[in-house]
Every structure is written in C-alpha cells, then in structure tokens.
Amino acid sequence: MAHNPLDQFRINRIVELEAGGIDVSFTNSSVFMVAALIVICAFVILGMRQKALVPGRWQSMVEMSYELVANMIRDTAGSEAQRYFPFIFSLFTFILALNLLGMIPYSFTVTSHIVVTFAMSGFVFIGVTIIGFSRHGIGYTKLFAPKGASPILLVILIPIEIISYFIRPISLSVRLFANMMAGHTMLKVFAGFVISLGMYGILPLAFMVALTGLEIIVAILQAYIFSILACIYLNDAIHLH
Amino acid sequence: MPQLELNDFAPQLFWLVITFGALYLLMAKVALPRVSDVLLSREQRIANDLDAAQKLNNEAQDALRAYEAALSEARAKASALAAETRAKVQADAAVQQAEAEARLAERATEAEAQIRAARDDAMANVREIAESATRDVVSQLLGTTPDDAIVNAALDAELTRAGLN
Numbered sequence: 087m088a089h090n091p092l093d094q095f096r097i098n099r100i101v102e103l104e105a106g107g108i109d110v111s112f113t114n115s116s117v118f119m120v121a122a123l124i125v126i127c128a129f130v131i132l133g134m135r136q137k138a139l140v141p142g143r144w145q146s147m148v149e150m151s152y153e154l155v156a157n158m159i160r161d162t163a164g165s166e167a168q169r170y171f172p173f174i175f176s177l178f179t180f181i182l183a184l185n186l187l188g189m190i191p192y193s194f195t196v197t198s199h200i201v202v203t204f205a206m207s208g209f210v211f212i213g214v215t216i217i218g219f220s221r222h223g224i225g226y227t228k229l230f231a232p233k234g235a236s237p238i239l240l241v242i243l244i245p246i247e248i249i250s251y252f253i254r255p256i257s258l259s260v261r262l263f264a265n266m267m268a269g270h271t272m273l274k275v276f277a278g279f280v281i282s283l284g285m286y287g288i289l290p291l292a293f294m295v296a297l298t299g300l301e302i303i304v305a306i307l308q309a310y311i312f313s314i315l316a317c318i319y320l321n322d323a324i325h326l327h
Numbered sequence: 328m329p330q331l332e333l334n335d336f337a338p339q340l341f342w343l344v345i346t347f348g349a350l351y352l353l354m355a356k357v358a359l360p361r362v363s364d365v366l367l368s369r370e371q372r373i374a375n376d377l378d379a380a381q382k383l384n385n386e387a388q389d390a391l392r393a394y395e396a397a398l399s400e401a402r403a404k405a406s407a408l409a410a411e412t413r414a415k416v417q418a419d420a421a422v423q424q425a426e427a428e429a430r431l432a433e434r435a436t437e438a439e440a441q442i443r444a445a446r447d448d449a450m451a452n453v454r455e456i457a458e459s460a461t462r463d464v465v466s467q468l469l470g471t472t473p474d475d476a477i478v479n480a481a482l483d484a485e486l487t488r489a490g491l492n
Contacts, residue, residue, distance in 0.1 A: 092328060097335040109337045116342035123346045123353075130358040137365050139372060145365075152362045172355035180350055201336045202343055267330070 091274035095198055095267065114194045115202075122183035122196070130179075151179070158314055163321035170320060173213075177206065178313035185266065185305035189298070197308075198266040200259060207258035210316045218323035229326055258315055265308050269301045457482055 101112040133148035141149055155175045159167050181197060188195025196202055218226040230247040231240055276294045280287040329335070458478060465473040 095329040097329060097332065097339070099338070103338075108341070109334065110341040111338045112342070113335070113338050115335075115339050116346075119342050119346040123350050126350060127353050127358065130354070130362065134358070134361045134365060137361065139365075139369055141365075148362060149366065152359070152366070172359055173351060175359060176347065176351045176354045179354075180347060196339075196343075198330070199339060200330050201339055205340055205343055206347075263330070 091271045091278070094194070094270060094274060097199075115196050115199065118184060118187050118194050118196050121187055122180055125183050125187070126176075126179045155313070158310075159317050159320075162314060162317040163324060166324050167317065167320050174313055174316060174320075177210075177316060178309055181206075181262070181312050182306060182309035185309055186302070188266065188270065189302055189305055195266050195270055197262055198270055200263045203259035203263040204255065206312075207255040207262075210258065210319065211255035214316075214319040214323045217320070218326075221324060222326060226323070226326070229322060254319060258312065262308050262312050265304055269297075269304055273297060273301065454482060454486065457486070 098114045099111040100114065100117065103110045103112060130148055133144045136142070136145065138145055152175070155178055156168070156171060158178075159171055159174055163170075184196040187193055188198065218229070222228075230244050230251065232243060232247070235243055273294060276290045276297065279290040280294070283290065461478050461482065462473060465471070465478075
C-alpha cells in the first residue's frame with residue numbers, strides 16, 4: 087500500500103481545526119500554499135529591496151517576471167486589462183510556485199488537486215463573466231454570435247459557442263490538474279520500477295531523470311498557459327472578440 | 328483517488344482563499360508598486376538622460392555653426408583685403424609702367440631726331456664727296472679734267488636713281 091503511486095496526493099491533517107461547522111484543518115496542502123506565498127513574497131520583496139537603478143541578478147529576475155506578465159497581458163488583452171495585472175501576476179506566480187515546489191521529492195503538489203484548480207478557474211470564469219456584463223451589459227451575449235455568420239449557421243454556432251464558454255472553467259482546471267497529477271504519478275510508477283528491477287533499475291532511473299526535466303518544463307508551461315488563458319478570457323470580456 | 332475525497336475539499340478551499348487572498352493583497356499593495364516604481368524611475372532617468380544628451384548635442388551643433396560662420400566671415404574679409412591690395416599694387420605698377428614708357432618714348436624721339444639730323448648732314452656731304460671722287464677717278468683714268476657740267480649731270484642722274492637727291 088505504501089507504494090501506491092496515488093498516495094502522494096493524500097491530504098494529511100497536521101492541525102485539526104474547525105470554524106462554524108466547517109473543517110478548516112491545516113493540512114500538508116496548506117503547508118505548501120503558505121510556502122508558495124512566502125517564497126513569492128520573499129522573491130519579489132527581497133529582490134526589490136535595493137531598488138537599484140541598475141539591477142543586480144536577483145532584481146533583474148523580479149523585473150523580468152514582472153515584464154513577462156505585463157507583456158502577456160498587453161499582447162493578449164490590451165492595455166485596458168492592465169488594471170487586472172496584480173491578479174494575473176499573483177495567479178501566475180502562485181501556480182508556478184506550487185508546481186515547482188511540488189517537484190521537490192517528498193513534497194506535495196497543491197495543483198494536482200482538481201478542487202484547487204477548479205476553484206481558481208471558476209474564480210477566473212465568474213470574474214470574467216462579471217467584467218463582461220458590467221462593461222457591455224446584455225450586449226456581452228453577442229460573444230456567442232460570431233460576426234458575419236449567416237443566420238442558418240448561427241443556429242448551430244450559438245449553442246456551440248455557449249457550450250464552449252461554459253466549458254472554459256472545466257478545461258482550464260482539468261488541464262492543469264491532469265498535467266500535474268499524470269506527471270507525478272508517472273514519476274512514482276517509474277520510481278517503483280527502480281527498486282523492483284534491482285540491477286536493471288538503472289534504466290527507469292535514467293528515464294526518471296529525463297522525465298523530471300520534462301516535468302519541470304511542464305510545471306512552468308502549465309502556469310504560463312493557465313495565466314495566458316485567463317488573459318484571453320479577459321480580452322473577450324473587454325473587447326468582445 | 329485522494330482528489331475525490333469530499334471531506335478534504337473544505338480545508339483546501341479555505342486555505343486557498345486565505346493564501347491566495349494574502350498573496351494578491353501583498354502583491355497589489357506592497358510588492359508590485361515597488362517594481363513598477365523602479366521601472367518607471369529608470370524609464371524617466373533614461374528619458375531625461377537622452378533629453379540632456381540631445382540638448383548638449385544641439386549646443387555643440389550651434390557652436391559648430393557659429394564657428395563655421397566666423398571662419399567663413401574671416402575668410403571673406405581676408406580675400407577682400409587680398410583683392411584690394413592686389414588692385415592697388417597693379418594700379419601702381421601700371422602708373423609706373425606708363426611713366427617709364429613715356430620716358431622711353433621721349434628718349435626714342437630725341438634719338439630719332441638726332442639720327443635724322445646726322446643723316447641729313449651725311450646726305451648733304453654725299454654730293455660733294457661723289458663730285459670730288461668722280462673728278463679724281465676721271466683724271467686718273469683719262470688724264471684729263473672732266474667738264475663740270477657733264478659731272479654734275481651724271482651725279483644728278485645717279486643720285487636721283489639712288490633716291491638720295
């Protein structure tokens with residue numbers, strides 16, 4: 087049972103807590119969320135403590151991540167979306183930190199839980215929908231009717247557009263969760279082979295080294311994809327295609 | 328699958344809201360303004376430096392233009408002075424040359440007059456010399472003294488032919 091590849095995703099309550107009848111225990115998942123919070127704040131705030139005109143290495147990294155997210159928002163959603171910059175930046179760095187912390191052996195990957203990724207994508211979805219309706223009123227529903235399509239085509243297109251709109255939070259959350267879970271499960275499965283194959287365990291071990299590199303790329307890429315898709319949805323809400 | 332353990336949803340969502348909310352507030356209110364301040368001040372500093380460089384460059388261009396103007400003015404003045412001097416020298420030389428030529432012409436006329444006088448004198452004597460020479464030649468050859476009328480007639484004819492009479 088100890089070698090079950092899914093054991094790594096188990097939630098362990100470290101401190102049992104309850105507030106208003108709701109279980110708010112401090113779990114291993116909470117440990118890594120707090121760790122991500124601390125890592126990001128330390129990275130940004132300590133990196134900028136000198137406020138140097140000519141940045142050092144650390145400050146350069148902070149500025150590069152700032153400009154990465156700023157450019158991402160400007161390129162996909164335009165300059166009007168800059169007011170949501172702190173949210174997108176927090177989203178990107180939070181997912182990135184959780185993914186990368188999860189790559190440390192014996193650690194826990196918060197983003198491998200569908201409830202966490204779905205909560206984030208659901209928040210983005212609801213937020214984007216509210217922004218869309220508050221900017222365009224009922225005109226926001228024009229999003230479901232692509233311009234220039236013939237009326238006959240619209241009969242087919244509108245249901246498809248509506249379904250694809252409401253499926254967004256699911257696809258967004260499942261993409262991140264499935265990538266994280268699959269990668270970590272695969273690593274665990276191959277780690278089991280290393281022991282059971284004895285001498286020949288060197289082969290799955292070599293494979294695991296390569297896979298770990300791939301997983302680090304996936305960890306960065308998925309954080310980027312999650313935030314860029316949030317920007318694209320934001321663009322729809324602001325500019326209606 | 329631990330991901331589908333419904334009892335674990337509440338604590339995860341609770342801590343997600345707490346940590347992400349704290350992250351958002353810290354980023355929006357504390358961390359990101361610092362980054363944007365630094366980026367903005369750097370941008371301004373670069374823009375200011377570029378402005379200052381542009382201003383200095385303009386000043387240098389102005390100085391260069393002023394220098395070139397002064398230089399061309401000086402050059403014009405110098406060439407005007409040179410032309411003036413050249414004209415004066417030429418005028419002086421022309422005057423002196425004219426004077427010298429006048430002097431020479433005067434001397435030439437004088438000399439011509441002297442030459443003409445000397446020639447006239449010489450011409451006056453030609454007939455006398457020719458007459459005596461003729462008498463001597465005739466007396467030597469013939470042993471007689473020639474008739475004056477015949478000698479004079481021959482001399483007149485001969486001198487007329489030579490254009491000296």
